[in-house]
Amino acid sequence: MRIILTTAGLCIVLLSFCQLTPENFGYRHQTLIFRGDTVHILISSKIGEEEVPKPIIMEIQGSTGVPLIVHDGENMISSVSILKGLVEDEYHLVMVNKPGIPLMCHHDELRKRRYKIPGTNKYPEEYVKHNNLDYYVERNNEVVKYLKKQVWVDSSQFIIEGHSEGSTIATHMADRILGITHLIYSGGLPYYPRILAMIRQERQLEYDTINPWVQKSLDYWTDVIKQPLSSMQENGWDTKSETYSFSQSENEVLKRLHIPVLISFGTQDEAAPFNDMFHIEVIKDRNTNIQFKSYLGLDHYYQSTSEQDFIPMIVKDWLDWLDAN
Numbered sequence: 001m002r003i004i005l006t007t008a009g010l011c012i013v014l015l016s017f018c019q020l021t022p023e024n025f026g027y028r029h030q031t032l033i034f035r036g037d038t039v040h041i042l043i044s045s046k047i048g049e050e051e052v053p054k055p056i057i058m059e060i061q062g063s064t065g066v067p068l069i070v071h072d073g074e075n076m077i078s079s080v081s082i083l084k085g086l087v088e089d090e091y092h093l094v095m096v097n098k099p100g101i102p103l104m105c106h107h108d109e110l111r112k113r114r115y116k117i118p119g120t121n122k123y124p125e126e127y128v129k130h131n132n133l134d135y136y137v138e139r140n141n142e143v144v145k146y147l148k149k150q151v152w153v154d155s156s157q158f159i160i161e162g163h164s165e166g167s168t169i170a171t172h173m174a175d176r177i178l179g180i181t182h183l184i185y186s187g188g189l190p191y192y193p194r195i196l197a198m199i200r201q202e203r204q205l206e207y208d209t210i211n212p213w214v215q216k217s218l219d220y221w222t223d224v225i226k227q228p229l230s231s232m233q234e235n236g237w238d239t240k241s242e243t244y245s246f247s248q249s250e251n252e253v254l255k256r257l258h259i260p261v262l263i264s265f266g267t268q269d270e271a272a273p274f275n276d277m278f279h280i281e282v283i284k285d286r287n288t289n290i291q292f293k294s295y296l297g298l299d300h301y302y303q304s305t306s307e308q309d310f311i312p313m314i315v316k317d318w319l320d321w322l323d324a325n
Contacts, residue, residue, distance in 0.1 A: 022042055026084075028042070029042060034142050040068075040103045041095075042069075043093065055154045055156065057083060058158070059093060059094065060160065060169045062163050065101045065115050066114055067101055067102050067105045068104065070110065086315040087319065091159070099129075101127055132242050134245060155179060158182075161186065162188070163187045164187045164188065165193070167185045167188030170185065175256070182325065185261060185264065187266070188263070188265070188271065193250065193271075194242075194246035196247070199217050202217060204270060221243075224240045224247075228244040257289070258289060260291070261290040261291070264295075265294055266300060267296050268300075293321070
């Protein structure tokens with residue numbers, strides 16, 4: 001029996017055996033085991049300089065369960081990284097996946113830009129279980145120790161950058177992990193970050209009438225305080241343990257750091273007034289290792305009503321700050 005494949009049929013057969021990998025999108029991919037879980041590490045380096053010793057910038061992902069790479073079957077169409085393609089001349093860029101969330105996926109697999117178990121509206125159990133501050137800090141400590149052993153890592157400078165919820169994790173990493181030399185705290189809220197951000201978002205919807213979700217958020221916070229270790233999800237809220245862990249005030253943690261710290265935010269971010277409040281405290285306390293950089297008219301994601309991409313300018317500011325500190 002003769003089997004004849006047309007050109008189109010051959011392409012389909014070849015594609016069925018061709019699985020996309022992080023390398024298709026310019027990353028090296030390494031793994032380690034933490035508490036029985038596989039931790040996926042992505043490294044972005046300048047082409048041809050993958051093994052050249054350089055300092056690390058470790059970028060900490062923000063909230064929500066989303067893969068580090070989202071593609072359309074051929075090209076990467078979204079990435080959680082602010083820094084990729086902008087820092088590799090001087091640094092190796094490192095990112096680590098969310099627990100229980102695939103490292104990469106097709107955009108059709110997402111529900112409202114989040115990864116849920118197929119056929120359900122639920123996050124994977126491992127994500128729900130481990131999506132808390134202490135887990136991330138302890139796991140990332142192992143990643144830092146692993147990286148420092150690599151011949152392509154220059155440990156004289158080890159930078160942590162975190163945006164939004166990632167800023168909380170990055171702050172506590174800088175506080176608890178030895179060898180962190182610089183912290184870039186981007187889009188964070190130094191006071192009760194998770195719950196206060198939730199309330200601020202609801203307050204911004206109040207105009208002529210009271211927004212009932214403000215009181216619902218406060219009632220939810222009351223329940224969180226009663227059961228801060230609960231991993232149950234009720235009525236669409238985050239787990240109480242997750243909310244409690246990410247609602248710890250960071251102002252005192254930031255002020256006790258002795259390394260250079262850059263606080264970066266857009267003036268239209270709902271957290272902007274609280275960053276200004278923290279700036280006032282820093283001046284009062286004569287704390288000179290913390291510096292502030294605000295961006296006029298930009299929101300939480302450094303966007304405005306124009307179509308201009310401000311990220312390259314902002315990252316250049318961060319690199320200039322690193323060079324000066």
